[in-house]
Amino acid sequence: MDNDKPANLPPPDIFRAAEVHYEDLPVSEIAATGQGIPSEDFAAREEMAEWDALEGNFEELSRRVKEQVASAGPAFFQQLKDRTLRDPAYEPSYVGGELDRKNLRMYEWQRGEIYIHSAAMILDPETTLEVTYEPEGRIKRLLLESDHRNITYLGELPRGISQDEGNAVAVWRIQRGKSPLATNDAEFLDDLSDIYLDSLRGALSMRRRFIDEYSIEPHRIRLSYDDQPYEVNYTKSKFRRAHLHALPVIRESPLAARESIAASMRGTGEFGENREARARAAIERVMQASRSDGANTPASKYALLWVRDNRDQAAFMDTKPEILKQSIEVLRATDPDRKIFLIGDDLFKGRPNLFSAFQNEGVLDGVDSQTLIRFWAAEKNDGTALTHGEQALFLHYLNTDADIVQVGIESGALESAICLGVPTVYFQANEHVADKGTRWQLYWAKWSFGESRVAVEEDGSKKFFASGRPVKRFDRSGETYPPPLMSVRRVEFGPDLPEPADVDAEPITAYYPGNITVGVDQISTLVENGGLADMARVFDPGWSDETWRASMYYAGQIQQWTQVETTDWGVASRRYEAITLALNGMVHPTDSAVGDAYVNAGYHVDLNGQGVDRTAIAAAYAAAPRDRGTAVTAALHGILGNDAFKDRCLRDLRLVSLTDAERAKFASSVIEVTAANNVLREIGKIAPDGSSTTSRHIAEALSVQLPLQRGQAPRMSTTAARSRSTTTRRKPGQGKPASPKAAEQPSHLRRSSGPEPGPEPGRGKGHGP
Numbered sequence: 001m002d003n004d005k006p007a008n009l010p011p012p013d014i015f016r017a018a019e020v021h022y023e024d025l026p027v028s029e030i031a032a033t034g035q036g037i038p039s040e041d042f043a044a045r046e047e048m049a050e051w052d053a054l055e056g057n058f059e060e061l062s063r064r065v066k067e068q069v070a071s072a073g074p075a076f077f078q079q080l081k082d083r084t085l086r087d088p089a090y091e092p093s094y095v096g097g098e099l100d101r102k103n104l105r106m107y108e109w110q111r112g113e114i115y116i117h118s119a120a121m122i123l124d125p126e127t128t129l130e131v132t133y134e135p136e137g138r139i140k141r142l143l144l145e146s147d148h149r150n151i152t153y154l155g156e157l158p159r160g161i162s163q164d165e166g167n168a169v170a171v172w173r174i175q176r177g178k179s180p181l182a183t184n185d186a187e188f189l190d191d192l193s194d195i196y197l198d199s200l201r202g203a204l205s206m207r208r209r210f211i212d213e214y215s216i217e218p219h220r221i222r223l224s225y226d227d228q229p230y231e232v233n234y235t236k237s238k239f240r241r242a243h244l245h246a247l248p249v250i251r252e253s254p255l256a257a258r259e260s261i262a263a264s265m266r267g268t269g270e271f272g273e274n275r276e277a278r279a280r281a282a283i284e285r286v287m288q289a290s291r292s293d294g295a296n297t298p299a300s301k302y303a304l305l306w307v308r309d310n311r312d313q314a315a316f317m318d319t320k321p322e323i324l325k326q327s328i329e330v331l332r333a334t335d336p337d338r339k340i341f342l343i344g345d346d347l348f349k350g351r352p353n354l355f356s357a358f359q360n361e362g363v364l365d366g367v368d369s370q371t372l373i374r375f376w377a378a379e380k381n382d383g384t385a386l387t388h389g390e391q392a393l394f395l396h397y398l399n400t401d402a403d404i405v406q407v408g409i410e411s412g413a414l415e416s417a418i419c420l421g422v423p424t425v426y427f428q429a430n431e432h433v434a435d436k437g438t439r440w441q442l443y444w445a446k447w448s449f450g451e452s453r454v455a456v457e458e459d460g461s462k463k464f465f466a467s468g469r470p471v472k473r474f475d476r477s478g479e480t481y482p483p484p485l486m487s488v489r490r491v492e493f494g495p496d497l498p499e500p501a502d503v504d505a506e507p508i509t510a511y512y513p514g515n516i517t518v519g520v521d522q523i524s525t526l527v528e529n530g531g532l533a534d535m536a537r538v539f540d541p542g543w544s545d546e547t548w549r550a551s552m553y554y555a556g557q558i559q560q561w562t563q564v565e566t567t568d569w570g571v572a573s574r575r576y577e578a579i580t581l582a583l584n585g586m587v588h589p590t591d592s593a594v595g596d597a598y599v600n601a602g603y604h605v606d607l608n609g610q611g612v613d614r615t616a617i618a619a620a621y622a623a624a625p626r627d628r629g630t631a632v633t634a635a636l637h638g639i640l641g642n643d644a645f646k647d648r649c650l651r652d653l654r655l656v657s658l659t660d661a662e663r664a665k666f667a668s669s670v671i672e673v674t675a676a677n678n679v680l681r682e683i684g685k686i687a688p689d690g691s692s693t694t695s696r697h698i699a700e701a702l703s704v705q706l707p708l709q710r711g712q713a714p715r716m717s718t719t720a721a722r723s724r725s726t727t728t729r730r731k732p733g734q735g736k737p738a739s740p741k742a743a744e745q746p747s748h749l750r751r752s753s754g755p756e757p758g759p760e761p762g763r764g765k766g767h768g769p
Helices: 045-056 058-072 076-084 111-123 135-149 163-175 185-214 241-252 254-266 269-291 321-334 352-360 388-401 412-419 437-444 509-528 531-538 545-562 569-587 592-600 615-621 625-640 643-653 660-683 695-711
Strands: 027-030 103-107 128-133 221-225 301-307 339-344 368-373 403-409 424-429 446-454 472-481 488-493
Touching (some): 045 058, 045 221, 103 111, 103 241, 111 412, 185 388, 254 269, 254 412, 403 660, 424 660, 437 488, 509 531, 569 592
Parallel strands (some): 027 446
């Protein structure tokens, strides 16, 4: 193991620098009254019976549809959308972007929304839920993945089928582990039928999940069919309404709220006993794993580091390997008694070089990287996978029995546990703080209701940002409410927007890590799973010399991009964008759209004089035309599969890392959220002043206890905190530091005051959701 001391070690006292004061938490400005409008959008008995029947006989519906497609051809798809799929559902109810409305809506493909929407449905009986499906939207999302990964259907399409539908089928098949090409027209049309039907199947499944896993009354859930442009219904759904109607209940009674959520997930009778037993069996595996380290008793403190690893168009939210490494190092240095588990997806699947690097660097020493990876899987639970509700119960019972903290990139999978009071620290890209980040800020920021309007200059003219977008002002009305949960904190990382107050600006750098992740994975799949060999048959021996020269140009560009050295997120992202587009151009050399995209994006690279050996590419294109495709793909296999390029891919995956200040905030945040949970345990349901315990009581107690605890926090160990951050490009957000304030002692807790804490180097942004 490498024990060299890195040059960029942070100062020993840096982990004392960050301190969050309750008074300095931002205010979420909410453009609503705060007086919720109860929903009356209930499902009729006849509709519920029809959905139950559809769910039970869906395979029969699928069989009939495929028979009709085979008989009538692709023309039947329009009837499928207009009648077969539309008839069982309601039209979307009116929301109009009004945050006070309690007729919640989520789309069947929004799997991450189930966690907070289930909490809202459990905690607020005045809410209802529409599970909306959109068959055409399923095609559109597959095409987004097709564009993102440059996936094209290369086979001959059935008559009447568009290239877009072909590309959607290619992605659909790849996602299911199949070849992107169907073996015949019948198989292609079956796949396309499945794509359209899957939206209804997903909606029925989502409805069932709310009923069975979260004990929601069936009449409060209904299906709706949406075939309108996104701006008509989707953008006006305002999914954060689930937070706005769930979190006030948690604010006013955090312990009672978590009991209600847990009880609904558990269920009653033998069914509930079985679910609890399955969740507690998972806890026993955790306890047993902590005993295996040689201790006679299990650990009492745990850190669960979530791994999200989807490697798809939303990969910008996937776990960043270097941030995971730094999180482990910080926890070791500041809380060495806390047993660390990786939980969730397998970060190292298909990445043996990343696993070897972590092992060689000692990152995984003492870390359990097996027990909770895919802990929900059937093979770990007596042949039956844990449901979402059972997974949440596992975290709830573990938090009840032990001192835990969960850490991860912002993801819906954390939200059930958050609502159940599990201490949580999450990472979020600075560029996303002001837009999608406003939803999660509702957990831990103060709230204010009011009206948002366009700001004006002194002369009465409208005020605009440099981008041309209007500057908004917020007029607050009424009181400012305390945070719903003191057990949640955010750690921002990476560059900020050019003008952070312009909250509608399009994030740029936040998506670079996702491009790198997807690009590395796509290239690895091509090399390891025979994808390159499959491309050989697309080369046409009858191409003209000019066409072959164009193909050779793209192959040469691929080789040169593999040899570009970078420590910059943006350049690394462009490497994989250029390679995937050049792969497309190599097999479609006369496609002007590909050529224009490559040139206009500035992907052309020329490393002449930098030792690029083009012998293999030249020899491949010199082969006889009938053998040329095989020769070219074999040459590319050697270029994309060699160790030097694999090392560059690994370095690119690890480019995103935390600065010293960001690591400091992470260390501070762990202390804050675990302290909040311990304070709530000490106070219980009744506060010392005799009233029911609310989040305000917890905040007031922390204003006394945290400064005392901070003075006893371990210093950063220069040995334990070995860090190999590889990023040199950094422009972190520079919010104005909060002024140090003395911790004001609440009237019901008379203690001697502790040392005055330092300021938080935070953003202090109060943008409304």
